[in-house]
Amino acid sequence: MSFIGSRHRSRSTVRGAVPGTGLTRRGLLSAGGAVAVGALISACGGDSGTGSGAGSGGGAWTFTDDRGTKIDLKARPQRVVGYVGAAAALYDFGIDRQLVGVYGPTKLKDGRPDPQAGDLPVDRLEIIGNAYGEFNIEKYAALRPDLLVDNMFLQNQLFYVPAESKDKIFALAPSAGISTGAVPLPKPIERTAALAAALGADLKSAKVTAAKARFDKAVEAVRAAAKANAGLKVLAASASPDLFYASSPAKNTDLIYFKELGVDLIVPDKVGKDGYFEELSWENAAKYKADVIMLDSRTQALQPKDLGSKPSWKELPAVKAGQVIPWQPEPRFSYAGCAPILEALAASITSAKKTG
Numbered sequence: 001m002s003f004i005g006s007r008h009r010s011r012s013t014v015r016g017a018v019p020g021t022g023l024t025r026r027g028l029l030s031a032g033g034a035v036a037v038g039a040l041i042s043a044c045g046g047d048s049g050t051g052s053g054a055g056s057g058g059g060a061w062t063f064t065d066d067r068g069t070k071i072d073l074k075a076r077p078q079r080v081v082g083y084v085g086a087a088a089a090l091y092d093f094g095i096d097r098q099l100v101g102v103y104g105p106t107k108l109k110d111g112r113p114d115p116q117a118g119d120l121p122v123d124r125l126e127i128i129g130n131a132y133g134e135f136n137i138e139k140y141a142a143l144r145p146d147l148l149v150d151n152m153f154l155q156n157q158l159f160y161v162p163a164e165s166k167d168k169i170f171a172l173a174p175s176a177g178i179s180t181g182a183v184p185l186p187k188p189i190e191r192t193a194a195l196a197a198a199l200g201a202d203l204k205s206a207k208v209t210a211a212k213a214r215f216d217k218a219v220e221a222v223r224a225a226a227k228a229n230a231g232l233k234v235l236a237a238s239a240s241p242d243l244f245y246a247s248s249p250a251k252n253t254d255l256i257y258f259k260e261l262g263v264d265l266i267v268p269d270k271v272g273k274d275g276y277f278e279e280l281s282w283e284n285a286a287k288y289k290a291d292v293i294m295l296d297s298r299t300q301a302l303q304p305k306d307l308g309s310k311p312s313w314k315e316l317p318a319v320k321a322g323q324v325i326p327w328q329p330e331p332r333f334s335y336a337g338c339a340p341i342l343e344a345l346a347a348s349i350t351s352a353k354k355t356g
Helices: 005-014 037-043 084-092 137-142 163-170 186-198 206-228 253-260 335-351
Strands: 051-053 061-064 070-073 080-083 099-103 147-152 175-179 233-239 243-247 277-281 292-296 324-327
Touching (some): 061 186, 080 084, 084 099, 084 147, 084 186, 084 335, 137 163, 175 186, 186 253, 206 335, 253 335, 292 335, 324 335
Parallel strands (some): 080 147, 147 175, 292 324
Antiparallel strands (some): 051 061, 061 070, 243 277
């Protein structure tokens, strides 16, 4: 993933987020590494990095997150607050009423749910921050949280938790971080599933198993499309008023996995210190010759309709060929969230033509 959008604004602090977006929050497992749902369920015990816990009726609850932090509670958490992407993924796995609050891009200016909110019932959730840097500690405390859940695009850094107030936030409830950077896509999905199972989700439900089957089918569709259209050069990127971000498939979770599946992703040669993307001035936007551009579609990034005033954008071969496709540097790390992304990628690669 590429933490571009939210990274643009906070590049210095959140850069480890999402490449091509200036974000600090995007990433997964090795190809073919999707773990069977049944294996995930059996893994949710002991201290193996997953968790265990009795039902809501009582009993100790533990979960070891991707920082290696073991959370020990007297009972399974019943009031969970999370970064919007993490909460949306948990919801896909079956966690519903336990979710009481979210932070991060949740609602658009017109009141509709932000795409990053997925299928979350946002109108019943307390929104304690809707943009980077926003985290209302008073609202958070009033929710009486049992657990805070977040993604980590940078090692051991919870996304969208303001550094200046993190100590106050962490003092109110334990937190669980899922690593979503520098690992292939299946990994954060599996870890989110493990957390959902520990929280009481039924990973054998028809909804979850159907989503997993769809995801697996989409994986094979991307693999087949990449093989059939070998040599098609693809660039993942994000646009801001001043810069064009070329994202790296060595750091972004989704891009790592797409490359493992055979997609010929361009690797920028001068990425920033966090390794997510290379910043290019608009004059140098044509540095990498791409047949297809995957453009950051998040609300904080500029879209093709916004780029008409950039002559260098209009001259890019992929733009001239009409081969610019939406890219979600911050996918929901669930099978339901990622299957449509893989399906769309497979279709785009299948229909695209080489431009040179």
